[in-house]
Every structure is written in C-alpha cells, then in structure tokens.
Amino acid sequence: MTAQPSVSSSSRRLRLVALVVVLVVVVVLVRQFWPGRAHAAAAPKEAAVPVSMQQVQHKDLPIWLDAIGNVQALNTVNVRVQVDGELKKVLFTEGQMVNAGSQLAQVDPRVYQAQLAQAQALVAKDQAQLANLKVNLERATKLAAAKAGPVQDVDTFRAQLAAQQASVQADQASLDNARLQLGFTHIIAPLTGRTGQRLLDEGSIVHGVDATGLVTITQMNPISVAFAVSQDSLAQILEENARQPLQVVALTRDGKQQIASGKLSFIDSQVSAASGQIQLKAEFNNDNSQLWPGELVSARLLLHTQHDATVVSANAVQEGQSGPYVYVVNAEQRVEPRNVEASSVVAGEQWIRNGLTPGETVVVQGQSRIAPGVLVTTAQVDNANAQAQADVSGASGVQP
Numbered sequence: 001m002t003a004q005p006s007v008s009s010s011s012r013r014l015r016l017v018a019l020v021v022v023l024v025v026v027v028v029l030v031r032q033f034w035p036g037r038a039h040a041a042a043a044p045k046e047a048a049v050p051v052s053m054q055q056v057q058h059k060d061l062p063i064w065l066d067a068i069g070n071v072q073a074l075n076t077v078n079v080r081v082q083v084d085g086e087l088k089k090v091l092f093t094e095g096q097m098v099n100a101g102s103q104l105a106q107v108d109p110r111v112y113q114a115q116l117a118q119a120q121a122l123v124a125k126d127q128a129q130l131a132n133l134k135v136n137l138e139r140a141t142k143l144a145a146a147k148a149g150p151v152q153d154v155d156t157f158r159a160q161l162a163a164q165q166a167s168v169q170a171d172q173a174s175l176d177n178a179r180l181q182l183g184f185t186h187i188i189a190p191l192t193g194r195t196g197q198r199l200l201d202e203g204s205i206v207h208g209v210d211a212t213g214l215v216t217i218t219q220m221n222p223i224s225v226a227f228a229v230s231q232d233s234l235a236q237i238l239e240e241n242a243r244q245p246l247q248v249v250a251l252t253r254d255g256k257q258q259i260a261s262g263k264l265s266f267i268d269s270q271v272s273a274a275s276g277q278i279q280l281k282a283e284f285n286n287d288n289s290q291l292w293p294g295e296l297v298s299a300r301l302l303l304h305t306q307h308d309a310t311v312v313s314a315n316a317v318q319e320g321q322s323g324p325y326v327y328v329v330n331a332e333q334r335v336e337p338r339n340v341e342a343s344s345v346v347a348g349e350q351w352i353r354n355g356l357t358p359g360e361t362v363v364v365q366g367q368s369r370i371a372p373g374v375l376v377t378t379a380q381v382d383n384a385n386a387q388a389q390a391d392v393s394g395a396s397g398v399q400p
C-alpha cells in the first residue's frame with residue numbers, strides 16, 4: 001500500500017523536472033531569436049559606400065569649338081606644255097619638291113630657235129632700211145631748204161620713214177614673240193611645291209592645245225584647313241577675331257594627337273542655308289609636311305578663355321528630371337543632390353556657371369550606388385577609366 005504512492009510521487013517529480021527543462025530551453029530560444037532582441041542589442045555601424053570624389057576648382061578654362069576639317073593646299077597648278085613639239089627632257093621625279101622657277105622639262109627648241117633667227121634677221125633688214133630713209137629725208141630736207149630740190153621729196157621720204165618705223169615695230173613684236181615661244185620650250189615650275197604623278201613621258205609629241213598637263217604641283221607650305229561651325233557661334237567668332245586672329249589646332253582624325261597650330265585666316269561671306277553652318281579656314285606652317293592636302297583632321301577653334309571658371313570633372317554632372325545635378329559631399333561625409341547650371345565641356349572638365357563653390361567636394365564616380373543622405377568614403381580612382389571618359393568628353397563638340 002505504501003509503495004504505490006512513492007512511485008506516483010517520483011513520476012510527478014520527473015514531470016516537473018522535464019517541464020522546467022523545457023521552459024529553460026524555450027526561454028533561451030526566445031532570447032536568442034525573438035525580433036525584439038535586435039532592437040535591444042546595439043545597432044551595427046552603418047557601412048560607407050566607396051565612391052570617387054573631387055574638389056570643385058577655380059581655373060582659367062579655354063573654350064573650344066570642335067569640327068571636322070579638310071586639309072587644302074593654298075595653290076595647286078596643273079603645269080601644261082604651251083608649244084608644239086617633241087618632249088625631249090623630263091627633269092623631275094614624281095613626288096619631288098621643286099622650287100618656283102626651276103626647270104621641269106624641255107620641248108625640242110630647234111624649230112623655235114630658227115624662227116627666232118628669222119625674226120632677228122627681219123628686224124635687222126628693216127632697221128637698215130629705216131636708217132637709209134632717215135638719211136634720204138635729211139638730204140631732201142637740206143636741198144629743199146636751199147631751193148635746190150623739190151619740197152615734195154621731203155613729204156615722200158617722211159611718209160616712207162613713218163611706214164618703215166611701223167614695219168620695224170611689227171618686226172620687233174614678231175621677234176619678241178619668237179623669243180617667248182623659244183622660252184616656252186623650257187617648262188618652268190610656277191610655284192614651290194610637291195610634284196604629283198608625271199602624265200607625259202620623254203619622246204611624247206605635245207601640243208599647246210592639249211588638255212592633258214605634264215604634272216600637277218601642289219603647294220605644301222603654308223597650308224590651310226577648311227572646316228565649318230554652327231552659325232550660332234558666328235557673332236562671337238567675329239568679335240573675338242576682330243581683336244586678334246583666333247588660334248586653330250589641327251589634330252588627328254580621332255582627336256587624340258595634335259598635329260599643328262595655326263591662325264584663323266578666312267570667314268565665309270555667307271552662311272549655308274542647307275546646314276546652318278559657316279565655312280572657315282585656318283592657315284598653318286607646314287615645314288615638316290605633317291598636314292597633307294585632302295586629309296581629314298579634327299579642327300579646334302579657340303573661341304576664348306574663360307577666366308576664373310568653376311569646373312568639375314564632366315563625370316560628376318548627372319541628368320535628372322529637373323536638369324543637371326551633382327552629388328555634393330557634406331562635412332558628415334553624406335551626399336546630397338544639388339541642381340547646377342552647366343555650360344561647356346572642355347577636355348573632360350565641366351564648366352559650372354552656378355550652383356557650386358570652389359573647395360566643395362562632389363562625387364565623380366559611383367553615383368549609381370548612392371542616394372541622398374548615404375554615407376560615402378573615398379574609393380581608389382580608376383585612372384585609366386577616368387582618362388578614357390575624359391578623352392571622350394573632350395573630343396565631343398564644345399559649345400559656349
């Protein structure tokens with residue numbers, strides 16, 4: 001009778017111990033995983049977003065107008081033969097630099113030498129006759145004055161003398177023409193330049209009326225570059241060029257390497273109605289033949305230099321619904337967007353007319369990873385990527 005209550009008491013104690021263990025486990029699990037614990041515990045430190053930053057600068061900013069230019073020679077001459085005959089000599093090679101006045105070729109001169117000799121003989125003959133008539137006129141004049149000869153002879157000799165003088169003048173003109181034709185047998189370079197392809201060979205029979213020339217000579221130095229810009233810039237170009245000729249830089253077609261620097265030399269008299277552009281030309285010193293006629297280049301016209309301009313990297317400026325803006329980093333290293341008035345982009349730098357103050361810090365890379373109020377930190381700048389983006393920005397058309 002006493003054993004049964006003892007077993008029941010032990011069973012209750014075991015159940016009680018099991019209940020306590022379960023409660024302890026539940027309490028531990030609740031304390032470990034209950035959401036409220038996150039609020040009770042200390043909040044973790046906010047992670048800063050790495051971005052590239054830059055200080056706003058104050059500097060002189062050159063304002064350029066970019067265009068595609070075409071290299072043009074100032075003078076190009078198709079040298080043609082002016083007399084008939086056999087081409088006896090060719091004294092140049094294709095692609096040779098020749099000086100003005102140097103002999104390029106020679107046509108057989110023998111026919112023209114004979115014509116010159118004939119003209120000289122005719123002049124000598126008529127001059128002798130002229131001298132004889134002068135003597136006769138002088139004699140007849142003296143006889144008439146002494147009443148020993150008729151006055152009519154004086155008038156006759158005077159008329160003959162005048163006619164003979166005209167004949168001598170005509171003979172002299174024929175002599176000059178013969179001498180000129182003989183000179184044309186020596187084909188002379190009319191300007192200093194580079195010869196092109198030879199179009200006639202030695203031994204060819206040539207004629208003064210032939211349309212085919214002997215060779216084309218192209219002046220290489222100085223040389224010009226023709227390009228067109230928008231009519232919107234014309235007023236400022238005229239104003240600035242009136243002070244002094246504007247600087248023009250010729251670059252390779254991709255705009256990465258400067259070839260030469262020159263001055264604006266020509267502004268067209270009218271704007272193209274079809275394109276709304278004005279044609280310009282610049283003249284360059286081409287001592288090293290770095291510019292070649294017909295070549296396409298990038299032309300950059302220095303419109304003016306904006307002094308004390310506020311500038312940032314062009315990558316810092318973003319386009320939003322309300323216009324261009326930048327992310328400004330405050331003293332707490334948090335970013336806030338700020339609308340700005342942006343102007344020209346020059347060599348990867350953006351001219352900010354209004355909205356920023358020199359010395360402020362802006363984000364130039366990493367804007368896609370941030371939002372207003374986000375904490376930021378300085379990241380390692382990808383110099384190669386930044387330079388590539390700057391080059392692309394610098395190569396784009398710049399408008400004031």
